[in-house]
Amino acid sequence: MKFDTVIMGGGLAGMVAGIALQQAGKNTAIVSMGQNALHFFSGTFESLQAPSERLAELFSAAGIRVHYRKGVRLMPLGTFKEAALSLDDIDLFPTPKFGRRVLIVNFLGYHDFFSSFLAEGLEKQGMECRIRFLSLPELDNAKAHGEMRSVQIARSMDRIWEKVAQEIRLLLKDEDTVILPQVFGLLDDTVPGRLRQAIPARVVFAGTMPPSVPGVRTQMQLRRRYELLGGTFLMGDQAIRAHEHDGVVHSIATHNLDAHYLEARNFILATGGLYSKGLVSNPFKITEPILDLDIDQPQDRNEWYNPTFAGEQPYMGYGVKTDEQLHAIKDGVAMQNVYAIGSILGNTRPELGSGAGLAINSAFAVVDQILRCTQNDNEEPATPVILSEAKNL
């Protein structure tokens, strides 16, 4: 199977790179393990201010609604954090005191939404709070199939949000604001907006314990957009090794595709940090498992950690080494057709931002680099891949 570019990793960085390359007429494949950092996405694109025109277009075409304003957002434990570019689910306020009287509504038996912490945080800002619990038979049914967690509730909410709105209207006294757990709009992203209209007070969604419902939805929207553009999304698969010759990678082997290698002119490594297994660690070092790329790290493991949990953790900053064009470096030499983007970079490229900002900035930078390099080349016609075949392997 032959592509222009094969992207390893289907998180925010990989998806943005894939969509941008498909839009530019390139034939790409994304190999995705399934879960990634979007599943615990806070909803705010860290280290990004106003979206570039290019990003705004990409989001808009994917149906991802974002808004921008320099301000603060409410965090799930009742604290406030500076935020700018965010999903529409997240409210951005000029100051932390965004209301006078607040009704906080949770679902009975849902322990992943921290209503008492929220109330205390808001009261500190001078708001009056009242906490109420809704008991819904529909959620008891959900409970029969396991514990109440964000995504399980969100599945029901797409169907029963109108009933929830009705219950809240009954609960509402003189409050100007209602705070709800962020469990609306998993599949139908119009639900949060319609819910807001159905309640005669300002509705603010506060985050829950992961999985993040807006994050999961964003991931699905990006994937849909990518596939609409003709991209090949290999779900539940992962790259296990690369075949290289003279510093050039010509194909990769994946877990599911057996001997059907993925060939490409370019490879983008967007496999994430330790959590996503883009990096792996043993007692002696942190390594990059597919290509064994160079990583800056101290010899002594004791230097990896800050004994204070809340402090900066050095190990979280380690990432693969790259040159100025984000070519990955192996044994001190930049690999000319392998790029690294997203959190696999750790803190090695602070100029590109961090978190979601790093993912997007590095993805666009590499896409531009690839497009520049192939502008004048005669491209070989790519062999189309039949997705169903790939999935059956």
Next chain:
Amino acid sequence: MKPNEFDVIIIGGGITGAGTQRDCAMRGLRTLLIERSDIATGATGRNHGLLHSGARYAVNDAESAEECIRENMILRQIAAHCIDETDGLFITLPEDDLAYQQTFVEACRKAGIGAEIIDPELAKRLEPSVNPDLIGAVRVPDGSVDPFRLCAANMLDAKLHGGQVRLHTEVTGFIREGDTIKGVHTRNRQTGEETDYYATVTVNACGIWGQHIAELAGVKVGMFPAKGALLIFAHRVNNLVINRCRKPSNADILVPGDTVCVIGTTSTRIPFEECDNVAVTPDEVTLLITEGAKLAPSLSQTRILRAYAGVRPLVSADNDPSGRNISRGIVCLDHEERDGLKGFVTITGGKLMTYRLMAEIATDLVCKKLAVEKACTTAQTPLPGSEEKSYEAVAQKVWEAPTTAQKAAASRMGTRASRIRSSNRRDDDLICECEEVSVGEINAAIDRMDVSTLTDLRRRTRVGMGTCQGEFCACRAAGLLVKAHGCVERERKDLADFLQERWKGNFPIGWGDTLREAEYTQWIYKHALGL
């Protein structure tokens, strides 16, 4: 008597203090237990959790071995819900001297320990995780014991017999009249409140910290702090305790306990000042992994959950400051006889295994001082929760058709599981999915067992002890604590302290999946939740 007056004050909420309070209370004394932190925070909660058969001591210390096997048999009767009767193996590896096995078995038999030489092939069938290269195996009645549960059950029984408990309360000084200790000055470490308590006898049961308490009272008890480091693996690799059949050495005991197993230990003399903050070094970690894999080779591929260390309360048997005469046995000091100080007793040394006997010895002395003539009954009376031997039978009785989570609760609480509120089905909601701890069980602990922090709750319920190390359950449990105590600000700090405490045991073994989990926890709390 006034509310602040007691017959006896016990300082120290480890197993020795809790056991002594139980014994005193059962003999009708008015008791108060004072602990500066939480239950089982010293050596009690920082060991293997091995229900020694005594075999380990048989060759070198016959007295300890005999004490162990006697107490082992007693604990099986009185502490069923704290004990897992697994049995144990003493294995001989090719590099060990097989001739030692004979010496070992003879010494065991002399001490009254049932030790049976079995075919290595049978050992492999009984314990599939054991090193297959073994050349000899002896089966002994070892087991595992949950020290937190045991300590909590003793304290609970003391309370059921009228005893009072003040946790997070520090003794800041003694009330002394002439040559007699009349009581203690205390300070609550959470509220800052200062209170005096009075008693005819005060018992120092502070383990290694007993040296400091004795100093406050104006007498000298020389302790010799020896640190032991241990590792917890994320799976219960073995079902039988595995020991090396050789002279006791480093990292030669692997004990299964609940959902995990524990390898240990090392032994390093440390300065007394370090007792409050012992850390596990990389060298100790390496040693424990290397030696552990010799007992059960699969350990080298098993995820490590935590590293921790405790300090053994070794004591100089007489007033010998040189430390030449260190004893691992039980030491009960009547300071009236020894130092001319009336109303003050120190009970120290000993082991988790012999806590009941230590308590009996200390209580006998207290009773003598109070001229109370009442016999000890702790060896015959089951602890609260242990009235029934099989937790499955308990679960059956309480729930009819128990779920696995309810069975887990019964295995932790024993017959006390009937106290779990089941008034509404929300009580079945799981807070900790790794260990299957429900809302009802957590509320039962908060109601009855002096829980003020998440870490206290962990010691009583196993919340946050599983593979996620509190990543998901800490926040949920914090919500329940807020409901009980009504103070979010305090809980916010508590949550941060809890995560710090978990990290302390994670980073010394921070690689592989443990580091992945830690990175995820960092992300969740800092970036997603905004702690």
